[in-house]
Amino acid sequence: xxxxxxxxxxxxxxxxxxxxxxxxxxxxxxxxxxxxxxxxxxxxxxxxxxxxxxxxxxxxxxxxxxxxxxxxxxxxxxxxxxxxxxxxxxxxxxxxxxxxxxxxxxxxxxxxxxxxxxxxxxxxxxxxxxxxxxxxxxxxxxxxxxxxxxxxxxxxxxxxxxxxxxxxxxxxxxxxxxxxxxxxxxxxxxxxxxxxxxxxxxxxxxxxxxxxxxxxxxxxxxxxxxxxxxxxxxxxxxxxxxxxxxxxxxxxxxxxxxxxxxxxxxxxxxxxxxxxxxxxxxxxxxxxxxxxxxxxxxxxxxxxxxxxxxxxxxxxxxxxxxxxxxxxxxxxxxx
Numbered sequence: 001x002x003x004x005x006x007x008x009x010x011x012x013x014x015x016x017x018x019x020x021x022x023x024x025x026x027x028x029x030x031x032x033x034x035x036x037x038x039x040x041x042x043x044x045x046x047x048x049x050x051x052x053x054x055x056x057x058x059x060x061x062x063x064x065x066x067x068x069x070x071x072x073x074x075x076x077x078x079x080x081x082x083x084x085x086x087x088x089x090x091x092x093x094x095x096x097x098x099x100x101x102x103x104x105x106x107x108x109x110x111x112x113x114x115x116x117x118x119x120x121x122x123x124x125x126x127x128x129x130x131x132x133x134x135x136x137x138x139x140x141x142x143x144x145x146x147x148x149x150x151x152x153x154x155x156x157x158x159x160x161x162x163x164x165x166x167x168x169x170x171x172x173x174x175x176x177x178x179x180x181x182x183x184x185x186x187x188x189x190x191x192x193x194x195x196x197x198x199x200x201x202x203x204x205x206x207x208x209x210x211x212x213x214x215x216x217x218x219x220x221x222x223x224x225x226x227x228x229x230x231x232x233x234x235x236x237x238x239x240x241x242x243x244x245x246x247x248x249x250x251x252x253x254x255x256x257x258x259x260x261x262x263x264x265x266x267x268x269x270x271x272x273x274x275x276x277x278x279x280x281x282x283x284x285x286x287x288x289x290x291x292x293x294x295x296x297x298x299x300x301x302x303x304x305x306x307x308x309x310x311x312x313x314x315x316x317x318x319x320x321x322x323x324x325x326x327x328x329x330x331x332x333x334x335x
Contacts, residue, residue, distance in 0.1 A: 008178055010044045011074045011105075014064070015081035015116065020056040021164035022080045022110040029171040032187045037179050047071055049087055057082065068096045074105045076174075078161070079113030083134055083282045086116060094120055101157075108159030110167050117158070118142050129153035129160040136232075136275040137282035140293065168193060220245045221259045224252060228268045232275055235295040238264045273309040276302070280314045281321050287314050 012026055023046070030042035048054050048064035055061045069092065071077070077100060087093040097120060101107060109117040111131050115138065117123060127146040130138045135147060151166040152159065161167045168191070176184035217225070223245045227236060241264065242252040256264045276294040279285055285293070291302035306314045 006178075007040060008042050008075045008174060009073060010042065011047045011071055011077040012044065013047045013049075013068060013077055013079050013113075014054050014056075014062060015048075015079075015085035015113075016054055017057050017082040017085070018054070018080040018113075019082075019111055019164060020058045020060055022113075022167055023056070023062070025164045025168040026078065026080075026110075026171060029168060029175060029187050029191065032190050033175045033179055033183055036186050036190075037183050039179075041178050042174075045071075045074070047077070049089070049093060068093055071096065071100060072103070074100060076106045076108065076159075078107075078159075078167075079109040079117045080111070081109075081113045081116050083112040083115040083137060085112070086119060090120070094122065097122060106159060107157070108161065110161045111163050114138065114160050115141070117160070118145060123156075123158055126156035126158055127153055128158065129162050129166075131162045134278065134282065136278040140279055140283050140285060217259050218255060220247055220252070221255050224256070224264060225267070225271075228264075228271050231295075232272055233293055233295050235268075235272075238268070269305060270309065273306060276306060276314070277310065277317070280306075280318050287318075290314065 008030075010026060010030065012023055014023065027044050030044055034040055034042055045065045046062055047066060047068055049068050051064065051067050053061045053063050077097075097107065101122070107117070107122070109128075112134060114128055114130055115134075118128065118138070118141075123145065125144060125146065127148050129148045129150055129152055132149070138145075138147060148155070148160075151162045152170055159170070161170050172184050172188055172193070175187055224241050227241045227244055238252070239249045242249045245252065247255065252264055256262060256267060260267055262270070272294045276290055279290045279293060280287070283290075287303070288299040291299040294302070296302035296305075303313055306312075306317075310317060312320070
């Protein structure tokens, strides 16, 4: 007879427009671990602020098992949401979260869920993992909170997980801790998930308009991109970047075009536009303020480049995003 283990109880706190992939990536590996081990080592519960159905980003509706106010005896609670999610009654929700934390529930968030978690102000200055596609918007709203570029951050009292694939890795780590490496490996193989990452792995960030991630680019091109990323608000000259990576401006131009298909200047502008789009879509900052935040001296030049890049003005882009709301939040990819 197999040794029984203490049950891990996981709550997934969902908000309208939450990424469905994050929910299934929590539940499926735990279900498989129970089946493989022949034990009810894990239980899971879908939780919401209100006792009413919640529609996911994919349009599939879920009925919560119970409300946050009624939650108790949870080992872990993970927020799953879009970046725009907020509690309808923040004070009541915070009281429920503080009660759970006093009872040793470990609080965390997946993908866009880091936003409503940070809005509770319970995380203080604890570092958090933020999906790369939300970093600019998160920094704009929470400049005091350190961001980790790792797939998972478990420093301090909170676990923050960058996306659906990363939460699968996190569940595998829980399975290994409770049931051992053999069960964990079998679960991973069930789902053909062969590369089991630790939480300290750096997030993969796509290189613009290529089939590669940034870490697969030539070393000096990758270093130049890092310099660009560090100079979004205060733009840097291409010649300065070339000096910094030990190349002539002409050599950097050739290397960039060979690796990415773009000149360094075009690539740099696209990086600034991508960051601007985060701010347009996921914050309420005025468009003029967004322009200054990505290094434009005048809103007119910013708006012209934004339209050239995305085929739409920033104002129209924001309006279109707001017209795609599910309940009180946005339809977003799983992240």
